[in-house]
Amino acid sequence: MTECYFNNIDYYIKKYLSKAQTSVCIVVAWINTSLFEAEFSQLVQKNVQITIMYNDDFINAKIIKKQAGIIYIPIRMPSSKNKMHDKFCIIDGRFVISGSYNWSKNANANFENVIINDDRLTVAKFQNEFYELTNVNSLYEDAKDNGKCINCGHKTFRLGVIQNIDEEKCLDRVDVFEVCSFDTGHNRFLKVEYYQGLTNFLNKDEKQPDYFDEEYIDGTATEENVALNNLVENRRNYELLSFFNHNNEWNVHFHALAYRICDNYSAYIEGYEPLMHFIYKVIWKNKFLANMIEDEYEEIGCW
Ligand SMILES: [Zn+2]
Incomplete structure (x- = not known):
């Protein structure tokens, strides 16, 4: 199954988020958590493990409000040359949502796209990338x-x-x-x-x-x-x-x-x-x- 959306993207993201049973791994450059507060609260109540990985910058510092029960992983990149510019979300290890869309207010006004895919190999590759990003700070130290x-x-x-x-x-x-x-x-x-x-x-x-x-x-x-x-x-x-x-x-x-x-x-x-x-x-x-x-x-x- 592959679906793609160009309008009302936040609606479809919320729809898929609400289907989560076990885990949600979000990796986005910028995320305004207040847009998804209700969905996140419901997921936390269902004991769904939510992890949010994002740029450790002044923009996110303003728009991320931490909720109990969610794991937050700020990614500090070594220089402005190495932006963490991903925008993807893995749901239950079964679906991946990926595209140009940042989870922010501005993105709703932009022309953006997302693809939702349940191909096993594609989802596994995104999971692999998620694990890789969790080590990004030590990888940079090694690379230096x-x-x-x-x-x-x-x-x-x-x-x-x-x-x-x-x-x-x-x-x-x-x-x-x-x-x-x-x-x-x-x-x-x-x-x-x-x-x-x-x-x-x-x-x-x-x-x-x-x-x-x-x-x-x-x-x-x-x-x-x-x-x-x-x-x-x-x-x-x-x-x-x-x-x-x-x-x-x-x-x-x-x-x-x-x-x-x-x-x-x-x-x-x-x-x-x-x-x-x-x-x-x-x-x-x-x-x-x-x-x-x-x-x-x-x-x-x-x-
Ligand atoms: Zn040489």
Whole structure:
């Protein structure tokens, strides 16, 4: 189901809000809470968990009146270049409302639009973004200390590459590289850290996509199911890796994480080829540096 509205947008937002049974996650640049006070009160009475994420600025300071029972998360962006300009709302993890519409008085007079969508993959992607935004302040702190390439002067970032080195002993290594955004030939190996049992928790990349989160099991490996499964797994993996990111012994923060995977694994298992073609699949990027980080690398540096 996809609906779109260009007029009376606040009416439709309220209509969908009133359908909520469990949770409402609102992420908007600006929100005048008095416009939705009655709906919010009813939801709080129904024990619906409401979270409102918004710009921590002087406009919202004037138009947000906090109500008991609602979680407020002000997002303070590092500079005016990085506005949190989202406008979306996830209801019960089942619908997403998204568009140009800020939840403010001014928006009612503007030409605006919203789309309401219940596509599972779309909703899951918005949920993922919601989680990502909850960490935005610490992501910025991590992003600040990226460097410059000593060869060409372009920006660099730190990439942690995870690989299992002994399946029986569950031993994994994470190699950290300083990656040049201009030429990966300039990359520098920084250090390696060993972990016990890390990949046990993580994506089993070499395997077929045969694992589905229970919520999504319907017996078929449709494109949508595979994409959903990947999204759920990557999120869970990120949560784990984020812990390592901030709790490793040498206190180095990664800006991206990748798996070193073999793309001829089936041929290797069947005895046709030696393990040889490695690729580096990026599973997570720091939002502030994302535009300089590729989705996949063929070469990272010497091992
Ligand atoms: Zn360089």
